[in-house]
Each structure stands twice: as C-alpha cells, then as structure tokens.
Amino acid sequence: MNVQEILTNLETKHPGEKEYLQAVHEVLESIETIYNENPQYESAKIIERLVEPDRILTFRVSWVDDEGNVQVNLGHRVQFNNAIGPYKGGIRLHPSVNLSILKFLGFEQIFKNALTTLPMGGGKGGSDFNPKGKSDAEIMRFCQAFMLELWRIIGPSTDVPAGDIGTGGREIGFMYGMYKKLQHENAGVLTGKGLNWGGSLIRPEATGYGATYFTNEMLKTQNDSFEGKTVCLSGFGNVTWGVALKVTELGGKVITISGPDGYVYDEKGLDEEKIDYLLALRASNNDIVSPYIEEFPEAKFIPGKKPWEVPCDIAMPSAIQNELNGDDAKQLVFNGVKYVIEVSNMGCTPDAIDIILKNKLPFAPGKAANAGGVGVSGLEMSQNAMKLNWTKDEVDAKLHQIMSSIHIACEKYGTEDDGYVNYVKGANIAGFIKVADAMLDQGIV
Structure with missing residues (x-):
C-alpha cells in the first residue's frame, strides 16, 4: 500500500x-x-x-x-x-x-x-x-x-x-x-429513544461514562487513578455532563467546561449541583457557557479562549472535531499534562497528536475512548430485538466490559518495543483487522 x-x-x-x-x-x-x-x-x-x-x-x-x-x-x-x-x-x-x-x-x-x-x-x-x-x-x-x-x-x-x-x-x-x-x-430502527418506548437506561450518559471508564483503564496501566486528579473538559452538553459525573464519582476534579464564547475555570471543581446545572444550561437552548458564573460566582469566565491553557493532569476534549490544535498541545505539555483523551470525534488536529505522541504521553483517540455511546446504542438494539429491558446496573456492567475490551485490543496492537502504548495505532489496527477480514470472507461485493 x-x-x-x-x-x-x-x-x-x-x-x-x-x-x-x-x-x-x-x-x-x-x-x-x-x-x-x-x-x-x-x-x-x-x-x-x-x-x-x-x-x-x-x-x-x-x-x-x-x-x-x-x-x-x-x-x-x-x-x-x-x-x-x-x-x-x-x-x-x-x-x-x-x-x-x-x-x-x-x-x-x-x-x-x-x-x-x-x-x-x-x-x-x-x-x-x-x-x-x-x-x-x-x-x-x-x-x-x-x-x-x-x-x-x-x-x-x-x-x-x-x-x-x-x-x-x-x-x-x-x-x-x-x-x-x-x-x-414498530421496530427498533432508531436508538436514543425515550425510556418508555424502547430506549435504554444510561444512554444519555453513555459516551461520557464510557470515555471515563476507558481513561480509568489507561490510568491502571500506569498504576494510577482519578483520585485527586484535575481534569479539563470542553463543551457543556450531554457528553461533558456524563464525563463530569463519572470523573467526580471516581475522585477526580473537573475544573473547566467551555462553549463557543469561551471557557469557565472553576478552581473548586464541579460538584453535584454544578453538574446538574450543565443540563439546565444546555436545555435553555443557549449555545453560550458564560451564564455559569452568574449561578456560581466563585468561578471565572475567560472569553474567546479554549481551556487547554489551564494546567491540569488530564485533558479531555469533549465538544467537536479539531478543537485541540498543535499550539494547545504544546501548552498542555508545558503545563505538565499527564494524559490526553479525545472524547469528541477526532478532537485533536494531526499536529497536536504528533506532539502528544512524541512526548510519550498516554493518548486515547476518539474512536476508542468515545465508543461507549454507540456501545450502549448497540445494547439498545439488542434489548429492542429481544423485547426486554435491562436494569441500569446491567447496562452499566456491559458498558464497562465493552470499554475494557477496547482497551485490551488497543494494548494488544499498540504496544511498542519500549513498552509505550500507541493507542491510535492500536485502535486503528484492531478495528481494521476485524472489518477487513469480514470483507475477505464475504467476497467482492
């Protein structure tokens, strides 16, 4: 090739x-x-x-x-x-x-x-x-x-x-x-349905939960955990909400969220009340994040900038594609970031990824880290096909298993000679082999 x-x-x-x-x-x-x-x-x-x-x-x-x-x-x-x-x-x-x-x-x-x-x-x-x-x-x-x-x-x-x-x-x-x-x-042709007509429990939280579970697996490989870690997030929609919920539950401290108007820096970290407010803010049909400081005046709003200038242990772009560029990556590395996880699809530009990988920082691509959303959508399809509903704990356990399996596949195909795990390489190879072999089995169609 x-x-x-x-x-x-x-x-x-x-x-x-x-x-x-x-x-x-x-x-x-x-x-x-x-x-x-x-x-x-x-x-x-x-x-x-x-x-x-x-x-x-x-x-x-x-x-x-x-x-x-x-x-x-x-x-x-x-x-x-x-x-x-x-x-x-x-x-x-x-x-x-x-x-x-x-x-x-x-x-x-x-x-x-x-x-x-x-x-x-x-x-x-x-x-x-x-x-x-x-x-x-x-x-x-x-x-x-x-x-x-x-x-x-x-x-x-x-x-x-x-x-x-x-x-x-x-x-x-x-x-x-x-x-x-x-x-x-009446067939399960769309996922993300309402709970009273075929939807799955924890689907709104699934992308954020799954990304946090994947990150936790990465942390374990470094004999590390979320406990006491500062986390910078972007966005303030369902995905950011899900990450904030689970990170906080696991002992981390979320210190930023963002919108197109700028970012919020909350040194004290998001608590249950603030995380709930994210949903209310999103539900207000407003694209901007600045009203957060009216509700919580101890926080600061920085207009027209991105949160990647804030020193943190873990950076998790969670909003949209190419939101973290090369200059942002340099700033994160300079500030001592330890892990970078794409929660949004292709959240980092190629030059940003190059900088992160050259510095041998654990980096998770979106196709691996944010697969929890489509994973629970697949579980919704299964529930619809079987005409049953699983409990929240059952769905969450299956989501844990999915994200753990993805991490194992990334390690298998991404571990380099020096022991560094290139999760980009691992995710791409693992996904490619499965699809390519299926295409071979099915002939030229």
Whole structure:
C-alpha cells in the first residue's frame, strides 16, 4: 500500500473534503505495516473499497416554519460499510454539516463500532438544519420531512441511525413517529429513544461514562487513578455532563467546561449541583457557557479562549472535531499534562497528536475512548430485538466490559518495543483487522 498515492487519488476525487481526508490519512498511516504484511488485503483491494462509502443519499428537506414560510435544508445519509453488521451512526443537525464532515464521521464509525465487539457497521447522517431557537412544532415538521426521505433506506437490520449533535430524545421521537407511520411497523430502527418506548437506561450518559471508564483503564496501566486528579473538559452538553459525573464519582476534579464564547475555570471543581446545572444550561437552548458564573460566582469566565491553557493532569476534549490544535498541545505539555483523551470525534488536529505522541504521553483517540455511546446504542438494539429491558446496573456492567475490551485490543496492537502504548495505532489496527477480514470472507461485493 502506498499511503500517499491513495491519498492523492482521494484528494483528486473529493477535493476540499478536509475532515474526511484527515480521518483516512490517520488510519492508513497506522495500518500501513500490517496491511503490507498481509498480501490478501492488497489483492482484494480492501483499502480502495474501505475508504469509499457503499452509498450516499443526499436529499432536499422542505418544511414550513411557524410563520408559514417555506424553509429548505439539505439532508444526507452516508452508508459506509456493513461488513460486520447494519450501518450504525448518528444524525447530526447543525449548520456546519456537510458531506466531508459526515464522511469523516462515518469512516471513523466503521472502526469504532468494530472495536465495541458488537455486530454494527459504520454510517452517519445529518442536515444543515439548526434546531437552536426553533419551536417544538418547527422541529417536528423538519424531522418528519427529513424522515420522509430517509425511511426507504433504513431498518433494524439495514441501517440504525442514532442521535448526535442537535439530535436528542425530542428529535429521535419525532423521527421515529414518522418512520413508524410510513413503515407500518414498530421496530427498533432508531436508538436514543425515550425510556418508555424502547430506549435504554444510561444512554444519555453513555459516551461520557464510557470515555471515563476507558481513561480509568489507561490510568491502571500506569498504576494510577482519578483520585485527586484535575481534569479539563470542553463543551457543556450531554457528553461533558456524563464525563463530569463519572470523573467526580471516581475522585477526580473537573475544573473547566467551555462553549463557543469561551471557557469557565472553576478552581473548586464541579460538584453535584454544578453538574446538574450543565443540563439546565444546555436545555435553555443557549449555545453560550458564560451564564455559569452568574449561578456560581466563585468561578471565572475567560472569553474567546479554549481551556487547554489551564494546567491540569488530564485533558479531555469533549465538544467537536479539531478543537485541540498543535499550539494547545504544546501548552498542555508545558503545563505538565499527564494524559490526553479525545472524547469528541477526532478532537485533536494531526499536529497536536504528533506532539502528544512524541512526548510519550498516554493518548486515547476518539474512536476508542468515545465508543461507549454507540456501545450502549448497540445494547439498545439488542434489548429492542429481544423485547426486554435491562436494569441500569446491567447496562452499566456491559458498558464497562465493552470499554475494557477496547482497551485490551488497543494494548494488544499498540504496544511498542519500549513498552509505550500507541493507542491510535492500536485502535486503528484492531478495528481494521476485524472489518477487513469480514470483507475477505464475504467476497467482492
């Protein structure tokens, strides 16, 4: 495999899709050696087949706002690879949504889902619709119009979408209601459903919980723990909330959260009341985090900056892709950070990752650390298929097992000669081998 040649060809075919090309580049660099040691992959053109989606559906979404005006958005569904199970991945509703972002997310989802050990393929979808400031009625009309196009290509054994940025329980409910009406069946085709109609316990917390469990496994390999550690988080939505809950429970102290307007530094750390306030702040339909200091005046708000300038033991970017860059990584290293964990998908830029790895800091890529969300979505699929509900403790125990298994796989394939665990390499190789071998078994299709 010639990585540069493949990337050049992709750039020619997909110009300007920087997020997608970045995601492909990271994976190809990690798996190059093992790929070239297995000629069966080359003869079956596994890479050439893996980097292109099986199909992409792009469609117009027309809906009517509360003033009677017709609004038009674009919708997409990227079905990337289903070698080990139905396509699985969230629906993102955000003005920034484009095909490059959805293809990067769908490509990452292939390996993330493979790492969970559950039978799920990779996919992603979304729209440039912005739910912020919209009424419930407007969101319902948009979601119904969106599903009018999407329902033809999804199903419990075909493609199972989930929530993502901008798509919570309300949006999933509206989409599922329309799917059920169109399909004339009550099947678990969407995950993230309400608890009283097929949802799973701890699903809202799952991404944050899972990332914390994975980090805890990393800490154990260093004979370390969360006890007494300072933790910098970004974002203030469900993911950050879940991480803050579990980190605090394990004895760590969360000292930052952030939004697009800047970050909050709370030297005392988040407690139960403050963590609960994160949900109330997010539920207020407001993108900004600055109101936090009105509620808790002992904290400081630093406008227009990111939290990575604050000295901490553990940095966990939890908001959006490429939120931690090379300069941020240099600052973290200078301040003595001990661990960096991507909780957001591709939360660090390539130059940031290079700096972290060169300094031999334990670093967890998002496809490993944040797999708890899709892991519990897979458990929701299982519960729906069996027509039963597991208790919170049962789901949490299975989530623990999933994250522990992912850590074991990363160690297996990522441990270098000097004992350092390159979790990026380990996660990519472990996920790739599972998917590639399944593709070989199933022939050229």
